[in-house]
Every structure is written in structure tokens, then in C-alpha cells.
Amino acid sequence: MLIVTGLISFATITFIIHSQLYLNLKFIIFALLSLFYILPIKKEFGLRWIPSIKIFIICTSWTLLCLSLIDPPLDHPFTPLIIWLFIFAITLPFDIRDLYSDRLNLKTIPQVIGTKSSIKLAQLCLLLSVIAYTIIKPNTLIASTIFALAGMTALEKVKRNKTQAYINFYIEGLPILWFILIYVSNMI
Structure with a gap:
């Protein structure tokens, strides 16, 4: 799971660097939403719960x-x-x-x-x-x-x-x- 997440993160960062500013802002928002969904703020506390x-x-x-x-x-x-x-x-x-x-x-x-x-x-x-x-x-x-x-x-x-x-x-x-x-x- 960590390897796949790392590869996707690398691909996303690469894409963001080479895309337009408008797309960059959208991807940052989506990335943050996904990140806060996956990672708990503290144990069993976050968007997922x-x-x-x-x-x-x-x-x-x-x-x-x-x-x-x-x-x-x-x-x-x-x-x-x-x-x-x-x-x-x-x-x-x-x-x-x-x-x-x-x-x-x-x-x-x-x-x-x-x-x-x-x-x-x-x-x-x-x-x-x-x-x-x-x-x-x-x-x-x-x-x-x-x-x-x-x-x-x-x-x-x-x-x-x-x-x-x-x-x-x-x-x-x-x-x-x-x-x-x-x-x-x-x-x-």
C-alpha cells in the first residue's frame, strides 16, 4: 500500500509540476482531500471516521x-x-x-x-x-x-x-x- 501510494504521489507531483497553474490548484485540493481521508489526524479521527x-x-x-x-x-x-x-x-x-x-x-x-x-x-x-x-x-x-x-x-x-x-x-x-x-x- 505504501509503495503504491508513493508511486502515485510521485506521478501526481510530476504531473503537477508540468501542468498549468489552474490544474495545479485543483490537484492540490484533491490531494489534500484524499490525504486527509487516508491519514487520520489522530487515532481513529479524520475524514474516514x-x-x-x-x-x-x-x-x-x-x-x-x-x-x-x-x-x-x-x-x-x-x-x-x-x-x-x-x-x-x-x-x-x-x-x-x-x-x-x-x-x-x-x-x-x-x-x-x-x-x-x-x-x-x-x-x-x-x-x-x-x-x-x-x-x-x-x-x-x-x-x-x-x-x-x-x-x-x-x-x-x-x-x-x-x-x-x-x-x-x-x-x-x-x-x-x-x-x-x-x-x-x-x-x-
């Missing part, structure tokens, strides 16, 4: 980061919502995985509404993000439909007993799958 807010911090910071990296940007008012819903959908399985290791006072979504309802919520968010994206980019209908079916299936199979490997491969692999499908559909 604020009840019910953990997933919203993750989704918001990743959405802002994605929006700053899109080139050319999708000039549509729904773009932030599409990204946020997608990130929310693929982040919920991590809270399901951590259901019994997270403290009860964190009040994560699976702790509050249960595993099955959390999976349904993740599927709904995924579906809404795919539908909204397809409305903006109608030429991706086939790729987005294939992705939606694969994503809904992967999310359906998330249960409390799923391993870290399942979540890491199938759920974290969903953005890569969607990118590949859209890339291929644009080539045709």
Missing part, C-alpha cells in the same frame, strides 16, 4: 479528479452526475466487503440499509449513469448496453463473503471494461 460521509467524500473527490482530467471535457451539465453515480456504484461493494470490519458507528450504507439493498442501490446508480451517458453520447448505445449488463451482473454477485480479489478484479475492472467497449464502438 465521520459517520455516513465516507462514500460521499470518495465519490466527490474522484468525480472532481475525473472532471479535471477529461480532455476534451464532456460539455454537458450531467457529466459530473454521471461520473459521481458511476463511482458511487463501484464504491458500494467495498463497503459491503468491509461490513463486519467497519465499526458500527461509521454508519456505512450497507450497515444502515443492508447488503441486498446496497447492491440494488449500486445497480440503480450504475444503470442511471449508463443511461445518462448514452443520452449524451448516443453512438455508444451498444457498448453501454453490454457494459450495463456486465456491470449489473458483477454487482449482483457481490455478497458479504466475496473476497478482496473479486472486488478488486471485477468491480475495479468495470471502468476499464466500459472504456474498452466505448473505444471499440468509436472505432467501428
Whole structure:
């Protein structure tokens, strides 16, 4: 974990040095938000331990980061919502995985509404993000439909007993799958 964090930090610093000032300020804000999420201010005190807010911090910071990296940007008012819903959908399985290791006072979504309802919520968010994206980019209908079916299936199979490997491969692999499908559909 430290090696990956170190490599990402090095890459981020390198990118910041070579980017424009506007991007530098955005990256500094995202980096600080992520840093305060990962590192506790003191033992079990920090952004990560604020009840019910953990997933919203993750989704918001990743959405802002994605929006700053899109080139050319999708000039549509729904773009932030599409990204946020997608990130929310693929982040919920991590809270399901951590259901019994997270403290009860964190009040994560699976702790509050249960595993099955959390999976349904993740599927709904995924579906809404795919539908909204397809409305903006109608030429991706086939790729987005294939992705939606694969994503809904992967999310359906998330249960409390799923391993870290399942979540890491199938759920974290969903953005890569969607990118590949859209890339291929644009080539045709």
C-alpha cells in the first residue's frame, strides 16, 4: 500500500509540476482531500471516521479528479452526475466487503440499509449513469448496453463473503471494461 501510494504521489507531483497553474490548484485540493481521508489526524479521527460521509467524500473527490482530467471535457451539465453515480456504484461493494470490519458507528450504507439493498442501490446508480451517458453520447448505445449488463451482473454477485480479489478484479475492472467497449464502438 505504501509503495503504491508513493508511486502515485510521485506521478501526481510530476504531473503537477508540468501542468498549468489552474490544474495545479485543483490537484492540490484533491490531494489534500484524499490525504486527509487516508491519514487520520489522530487515532481513529479524520475524514474516514465521520459517520455516513465516507462514500460521499470518495465519490466527490474522484468525480472532481475525473472532471479535471477529461480532455476534451464532456460539455454537458450531467457529466459530473454521471461520473459521481458511476463511482458511487463501484464504491458500494467495498463497503459491503468491509461490513463486519467497519465499526458500527461509521454508519456505512450497507450497515444502515443492508447488503441486498446496497447492491440494488449500486445497480440503480450504475444503470442511471449508463443511461445518462448514452443520452449524451448516443453512438455508444451498444457498448453501454453490454457494459450495463456486465456491470449489473458483477454487482449482483457481490455478497458479504466475496473476497478482496473479486472486488478488486471485477468491480475495479468495470471502468476499464466500459472504456474498452466505448473505444471499440468509436472505432467501428
